[in-house]
Amino acid sequence: MHAVFPLEERELFGRPEPLAAIARPNASRAPSRSPIFREAGMASDQPACPAALHTALRATIRLLASTAFLLAVSARSDAQNIGATLQGLVTDAQKGVLPGVSVTIVNVDTGRSRTVVTDNAGWYRAAALAPGTYELSTELTGFVSYKRSGMTLTTGQEPRIDITLQVASVKETVEVTAAAPLVDVTKNTIGTTVTRKDLDSLPLVTRNFLDLANMTPGVTGVGGGGVNTAGQLNRNNSYLVDGVSNDDTIVSSSRGGFSLEAVREYIVLANQFSAEYGVSSGAIVSVVTRSGTNRNDGRVFFFARNDALDAQNPFSRAQGSGKAPFSQQRGGGFWGGPIVRDRLFYFGSYEGNHIDQTAVVTSSIVPVDQREWPNPTGQHQAFVKADNQVTSGHAIAARYRIDRNLQKGSGIGGLNTHDRGTDNLTRDQDGVVSDTLVLSNAALNEFRFQASQRFNDSDPSPYSPIGTPAVARPSGNFGKAVNQPQSRTEKRFQFVENFSLTRPGHDLKFGTDISVIRGFSYFPRTNDGSFTFDTDRPFNAVDLTTYPTQYTIEHFNPNFNLPNELYAFFAQDTWRVLGGLTLNVGVRYDLETGYRKINGVPDDHNNVQPRLGFVWAPFDDARTAIRGGWGLYVDRSFLNVQLDVAAAQNSDTIVIQNPGYPDPFSRGTLGAVTPSKTVIAVNPQAPQTQNVSLGFQREIGTGLSVSADGVYSRGRYQFNNRDLNYPLFPGGPRPDPTIGRIIQFGMEGNSWSTALLSGVQYHPQHGPGFGISYTLSKSLRDVEDFQYFSQDELKPQADKGPAANDRRHQVVVSFNWNLPGDIQFASLASARSGLPWNVTTGVDNNLDTQTTNDRPDLAVPGGDPLDKATYNANFTRRSGNLGRNVNRGPDYFSLDARLSKHIALPRMKVELFAEAFNVTNYVSLGVPTGNLRSGAFGQSAALATSAAPRRIELGFRVNF
Structure with a gap:
């Protein structure tokens, strides 16, 4: 295996010295961490689980176990149904x-x-x-x-x-x-299922199964397994595997990956999911892992790519630097079967991946010979599972998963120079036990328990010495990235009780889901300082126009504990009314405790979420469903918000306007030194969204179905930042002149989304099959993510504009055809209209000390959006009249194809294949640079997310 995966084990699985032990100048020295606590993320003089935590955890487990037992013998729920x-x-x-x-x-x-x-x-x-x-x-x-x-x-x-x-x-x-x-005449949920056949046959360059989620109407893939839906952010989704959470609650993303061989299938619920699903206003992705069967089955596989078959990166070509080196080897397999036929089964899989790739810097102020840097990745994924059919009405399953990933040079590329690189090590592992019991002819119970841990460590020292300040220029980012070095650990203990009860005309569900989360983070923010320039010209001590415009530094102890509990309860009734009409009525309640435990403010206790849906089957053949519904959906508050606030509340923050360089204090009285502070909303509100839909689904002939749904979503209490000490007029004094900005992490943002979701699916028993999804949508927001500041705090409504992820059109087509001679052809094509991009002046026109969100005036209505002359930034003491995100970036297109040949041998079957990604080598550029002070204004600094030049992969699979 060393020839295939040459990264050394010591590099992939750990480092001799933990990052957070390194002292930083002008910052509180973090307690040293011995290796035994490295992956726990705890300081060695702070026990990983002190006595108080042991006592609290034991009490919590006793309480949860008692609750689970009482629910088990009374009315229990069908939460997160995985079957x-x-x-x-x-x-x-x-x-x-x-x-x-x-x-x-x-x-x-x-x-x-x-x-x-x-x-x-x-x-x-x-x-x-x-x-x-x-x-x-x-x-x-x-x-x-x-x-x-x-x-x-x-x-x-x-x-x-x-x-x-x-x-x-x-x-x-x-x-x-x-x-x-093909048509479900009892559910109004909008979504699709990605089957094992799809995973085996469709071209998938990353082998991340979630990258096929964009085959669902209304869902846009954003790379790395993330998705956007209904105008929501990637953070607004929830991921389930075998009915338990796979969410990273600190940054609100999916927690690690599973080998593609370990996944049987998954469903993407884009809208109108029932009350059993929660903590998400975006999409629900529910994965079911594979199990052993009565047949001994196995597979080994190997994939390989290198730059000889790939097209050249267009930015490397433009810079005249030749084709960037690249090679990849990926191998693994699975094995499963019976231990006792019809009773006891086993399954296991392993996948290893090594990539030697090159990050391309496109900043025009970096010499050409310093624009390409190694960016290797090494990953190992393992999965084991056992299933026991105790009796015909009682089944128990247990599984364990581990995923280790090391990426060197992460963060380099585009406008981020070599200085911004980090070596990122991530390790995810979890164990899950489930118990399914048929209590009677009409009652079924499920219980699940999960123990999981995520560990992440980022080391910038190979690229920038600890203590190096960050430097941001209009056309390039230099110096050590802020928030580095960084490490964090998240542990979760989850208990899920599931019960369903059938009564004449009614299918009842009642449920509870409880998670005890303990996080730890080493989070230095700007302990090493950060300079902001409004020019790309080199610094000249005698030229004041080349000095930085702002310097920020913080002093605090960067070690933080992040305790949180999630409590969820729901009740739901699927009521079969006469005449083919079914009503889905439910209510859900969610509570989390992170605000009180981390920031000392009250938790949000009013998260009652009613759901009402209907399905009408007007004909007796059950081939037509007219469906619709309304629901209120609440998001969890990911802990990064509370962490940012806790860090700021415990820090001494200094902001200097017009500082010296490299010593920010060297300009004496020329630099205005202003302390600032950060607070959180006194009464935090969980972000919520109301969704309304109306549509239909129809089966036309054997294997062919069509659907169309209109969807409207209205989001409130979206995360944003706000300056509570904002001047009453531009350039005027602050209400409290003794302090600078008072940054409040709040929930005052709004979102609006309207979409038409349509799809055609054709999966015949024989012959070619295909799927087509088309989404027409419009998404508006007045904030973007949790660190967003309005251009003018006194007029936040002026920031209402196209959401950063707004795409007017998206088409995805999949095709699969079994040809004569045991040859199979499959393809996947995606076309999307361009994303919006924002134009900024790059300076603080309205004198609110924020330099990144000032917009210019529109000088030439109807002018070329890529021409600086279209805008006017030559003004002060006011905000520009140009709207937010008014321009559109380039379109996206990719056509992937896979051709395979199956060879039958005694007791095995060999599959040889070639895969080509972005067959046409279409250049899908990212949104242009919008800073008018940048020499690269109007130019894309990188390819679009998930875009790449044409890539060709060869491989084989042996099934036995």
Whole structure:
């Protein structure tokens, strides 16, 4: 393996000396950390789990265990349903309902069976069925038995399969082979499922399964597995794996990755998800991992790429530096099967990835021979799982996952020079145990427990010495990045109780989800100082126009504990009303305790979230669904907000206007030294969004379905920053002249989104299949993320404009065709209209000491947005009249293709393949530089997120 993954183990899995132990000048020295506490992220003179925490944790676990037990024997919930549900009505030939019919559902892969009996209304329902292929059969004395096979069920799917039984004169069975219906006539959720076939056959350059999420209408991939939906940010999503959270609550992202071989399938819920899902106003991504079956299955694979087959980076070509070096090797496999047939199964997978790549700096003020730097990555992912079918109504599963990733030179590229690089080490691991119990014909219970830990460490020392200040210029960023070095740990203990209860006409759910989170962060912010320049000209001590405009430095102890608990409760009823009408009514309540525990302000206790949806099947064939709904959705408050506030509250912050350089105090009285402070809103509000939708889905023929939904989303209490000591008029005195800015982390932002989501899916039993999704949308915001400042604090409404992730059009087309000769062709094409970009003056025109958000006047209406003459920045003591994000960047397009050949050998099957990404080598540029002081104004400094020149990959898979 060393030939494939040459990164040394000591580099990938740890360092001899922890970063945070390094002393920094002019800052409180952090306590030293011994290696035993390195991955726990704790200082050695602060025990990783002191006695008080031990006591509190034991008490919490006892309380949760008691709560879980009480719920287990009473009404429990069906939160985060990770399986499928099979349901329907059983009638006789005269359409009379048939109670007492035994309906047996068998998983063909594992032999697991579930038998339910129709109620007095002739209704049957089997929930929490593991994804897989199923057979269904019925038994009732006096009637012909019915058997249906060939049904593949996916996670979150709830197909309705009605059955008509004939009176029997002799014992006989009617057998039918048919796929599950494509239209769900009981759910108003908008979303799609990415199946194992998609993961195996579609070209996927990163092998990050989440990169296929953009096949869902309304979902835009943003690279690295992130998604945007309904005008929300990537932070507004929630990720579940096997029904437990995979969220990083400190930065609000997905917590690590899973090998593609460990994933069976996943569902992307883009809108109108039910009350069982929460802490998200964006998308819900719910992943189901693979399990062993009655068949011993295995696979080994290997992929390879290098620069010989790849197209040249357009920025390297423009700089005349030749093709940047690149090579990648990725290998691994899986093995699974039975330990005891029909009862006990195992599964395991491993994947290793090593990339030698080059980061390209595009700053015009950096010499050409200093614009390309090594940027290698090494990653190891391992996964093991065991499933035990104790009885036909009782199943237990346990799994463990670890993901280690080291990226060197992270942060270099575009306008970020070599100085800004860091070596990032991330390790994710978690263990999950689940218990599924059929309590009766109408009741099912699930319990899950998760223990997880994320550790992240960033080391800037190979690129900039500790103590080096950051330097920001219009056309380049130099010096050590702020917030570096940095390390953090997040531990989570999660308890989920799931129960579903079927009553005539009603499917009831009640649930609770409790997470105990303990985070630690080493977070130095600007302990080493930061200079801001408004010119690219080199510093000249005798030329005052080359001096920096601002200097910021903070002094504080950068070690922080981040305790938080998440409590969630919900109730939901799927009410089958007469005439094919189903109402989905639910309510959810979320509470988190981080504000009180970290910042000492009250937590938000009013997070009641009602949900109301409907589905109407106007025809008896269950092929048409008219659906809609309204819901209130609350986001969690990711701990980075509380961390920023805690750091600022404990720091002495100095802001100097017109400082000296490199000694900021060298200009004497010319530099205005102003202390500032940071606070958090007195009564924090959780961000919330109201979603409304109306649409339809229709199955047309076998394997073909179409859908269209109109969606409106209105967000309130979005995170933003605000200066509470803002001058009453530009250039005027502050209300409190003894202090500078009083920065409040608040929740005063708004968002608006309107979209038409449409899709066509065609998956026949034989022949080519395809999927098409088209999204027409418009998203507006008056803030962008939690560190956003309005141009004019007295007129925040003037910042209402296109959201930074607003794309008017997006089309995604997938295609899959099995050709003669065991050849398979698959392709994936994505086309998106351009993102908006903002124009700024690069100076503090309105004299509020903020230099990054001042906009110019529009001097030439209808002028070229890339021409500086279109704008006027020559004014002071006021704000410009140009709107925010009024310009549009370049479009995005990518066509990926995969051609494979299958070779059957005794007891194994070999697949040889070639994959090409961005086949046409279309150059998808990022948004242009909008700083008018930059020599690169109007020019893109990098490719768009997830864009790259044409890449070709060769590989093989051996299945046995």
